[in-house]
Amino acid sequence: MPQPRPLVVLALLIAWTACSGLWPALAVSDRVSSFRNQLSNNSLERELITKLVDKYTQTGLLGRPVNTTGDLLEINFGLAIIQILDLDENKQLLRTNCWVRYTWLDRHLKWEGERGYERFQNITQVRLEPDSVWKPDIQLYNFADTRPEEKRTARVVVYWSGEVLWHPQSLFKSTCAVEIQYFPFDTQLCALEFGSWTYDMTQINLTWVGYEYEPNQYEPSPYIDFTNYIKSKEWITDGQEDFEIRPSLRRRQVRSKMRCTRVKFQDENGHEYSRTYQRLVYKIRIRRNPAFYLSILVLPCLLLSCLTWVIFWLPPESPAKMQLGMNIFVAFFILMLLLAKTTPSAVRNFPYIGYFYGLNMVLITLSTFLAAIVLNLYMRADSRGPMHPALRRGIVDGLGRLLLVRQAVPLQEPSSESKPDPAAPDERRRQQQPETVAAAQKLQQKSPMSNFDGAVAGVAGGQVERDVREIRQLFRVYVGRLKDRERRCQAAMEWRTLAIVLDRLFFTAYVICILVAIIICLPRPDTEITEIDSVGAPETDSCQHMSAAY
Template sequence: MRLLECIAALLLLCQWAPRQPILTAVSALGQPQMKMAEKNLIKQLLQHYDKKSRPVIDADPPYGTPKIERRKEKHANSSTIPIQQVTVEFGLRLVQILDLDEMEQVLTTSMISLYEWTDYHLRWEPEDEDGIMFVHIPTKDIWLPDIALYNYADERLEERRDVAAKVHYTGLVEWHPMAIYKSACEIKIKFFPFDKQVCWLKFGPWTYDGWRVNISYYHNMTKFDLEEMIDSPEWTILSHKAKYNEEVYPCCPEPYVDITFWIWIRRSTAFYTFILILPCFLLSSLTLVLFWLPPETPAKMVLGMNIFVAFFLLMLLLEKQTPSASDSFPLIGQYYCLNMGIITLSTFLSVIVVNFHFRGDNRQEVPYWLKKLAIQHGSRLLFVNLNRKPPASGLVPSASRANSTPAGNSDRRQQRRGVGGGGDAGGSRCYEDLPMQPTGASASAITSPGYSLHAGNSSPHYAPSYHGRAAAAAAAAAASPSDRRRPVNDAAGTSRSGGGGGGG
């Protein structure tokens, strides 16, 4: 039994003997990791850190914060006192222009905010901390500059994403959070959709004055950083810049500083060309077709109303793209209104022309003032020559006004009402207001027994009898347009025509 126990002990001893150096080596290698130098460094840095106070030290540079001389009063001759100043370098890296809302006049951009400043409470020697050159600390545990967007137009309370800050052993803090800024931007829509807009973003310390927290360009960069820029499908950047501003208000001697970023953008017109511009030109072409249609057709009015409705729909599309409180109206909208006015006027005139066409001249004659306005003044406006010689025919010329008498003038007025009037004994007179007398077969038809001779107070005239109206109308319709003349009364009361028709 003792022999077996000795053998078992030897076997166990041989089994565990090779593992002892390995465990010792693992323990030796793991010992530096158990120090946790970075964790201890962060705890040591934040042990007595107060994020509510500015990270300044009263010692002289390079171990302390730089000081400036501050005036006690606003006037230039006042005494000064030294004050520590924290300088924050600030810049913007533009990622993308997300949207420009014309209705709300808000520019939405995706940015990377670039911050850099020196925190004199977060400094250490790398030799004492196992060569650690920098650490990452959550921003909720350290002091942050209160640089804010002045022209803020967002309902959100925070526009930046929460990211950690990179702290170097010299106290230099780098913080590059992602942010989506919504800034107010005044929109000019006069030349929509070929417009150019100018927007600006004003950043500066909201609470601190320029003597305590100053702001400067990030790495002397006086414009946007476009290294990670993503092109916008709607807007193209024309130019951009940044400007440092310092303003002193009447209340206080302290200056307040800010950096304003300006950006000039132009709208891409490819989409609006097919939505607003091309339909506009096509409808304008249909407006010209509207004047080519015959004046008596009712389709002219229907087409005009359809074009009017189409332009009204384009106005509704334009209304959705433009702010209602704008101080100007787009030129393309004014062009829409002009076309709608022309179409309205054309439709109104078409109604008058159709009314004249179907009513004819059976009810009443054209008023004298309208005829004078259309023939005399209208001919001058349209460059129409009315002094041409009439063609040779059997028409009877009108009597001269020089030989007319007051009785003849009275007869002339009666002739305009369809009553024959007497004139000179041997002369003849035709209607000036009505078409000339017929010739040939038309005259014989009109002076047929269907017409009877009547004698008025002044002179005889022809009037169709009740039974002869149908025959006279049929004969007038069968005659050619050039032969459709009315009978002319002479002083003797007989009817004459170009072919010498007989009396009634």
């Protein structure tokens, strides 16, 4: 086999080395050409921006970007909320972090198909400084901020068709009427009103920004955008779960309204004329998260209310009823001070939980007085006379059986034979009542003592008869004392039963009052929000009629 020649091998080696060095050179050449094209595009964009700004400074910066004075400029306005920073109930201020979106058509910034802009047709959009173009003077009407500027600096995006998009970030501080009637289960409805400060409806038509529910399919969205919303720990909104639904199909989120205000002016000649100004009122409904307040305000209140029941469960003769009532009163007073620090003072309606605290304090005060009355009736029952029959029939027998007290107390039915006069002594009362005397005579006739008296009278003389009479008199006194003691015990039992019935009656009244108060304090649907929405609907129609008239 012939050996390869050295010259051929050397030639092949040189050719391979040349080819391997050619590919990196070609790659570097491509990169250089791409960089040159990028520099060319950047220079064209810079040249286009310079040309647009120079032209705009001469033609469009000092007035509305329209061809004639009578042209109406349409501005689409949208509001996207990012975060609820704070709701100050005392000052009634709402602080929010929002993104504001403006879109309008500026004829002076159009370069599509324009003469002299043929070299820039490959550029579809540019970014300009906001001070170099005209912007609508849309302001927050219900602002409550001391800062001169609410919006952060953001460039304006200009498309080749003349459409302008401005999307600045803003920190708004607006007024919000706070209602804490159902605190801590309250719901607040706040509004952010935006409108032009100087242009009326003949110059600017303020409309809702479009919502793209399908590719290239838009519809007006009269709602706050919650797409990038950061959920708050204290407040829950309706829109945070409803933002992905098409605006025309949303039901939970509160619909914003369009309002128009007609303002009358007077010229130099005394003639009156009016102008109509348009506003977009964005509404946001927020509900408080009550978890924190349930643990420090509601739960202690319910526990103290249940602890008040123990005052009525204690025996009537226990003096701890008074001490426990005063301790619970002090605890409710401390809760009232804590509530005063938590809720605003300048409100139209005081919260129901405050009324509930006050009701508990009033009931505890009354229960302490009533406990003193019950204790007095129970402890001094032995020194009191018999109860009036009407009082016994009405309270002891009537309410006692209704409250399941009379069934547990063995009281004797009042007899018509023994009704002594409470103003006379015991012996005199028995002598003045013929029924008692007749009963004693019958007892004497049936007693074997009468036979004994007859026998002794027949056998012995007057001394024995006097002794027997004395014994008989002592026996009558003893029997009378037994009956009187029984009557006093019966009267004391009746008064003690009256004390127990009153204690049970006060307990029932307290439970009923607390249950009614809890039912009243329970949160209800937001009726005020419905009223606001119903009021806003005619205003929208009036704006439509006004815009049609213009």
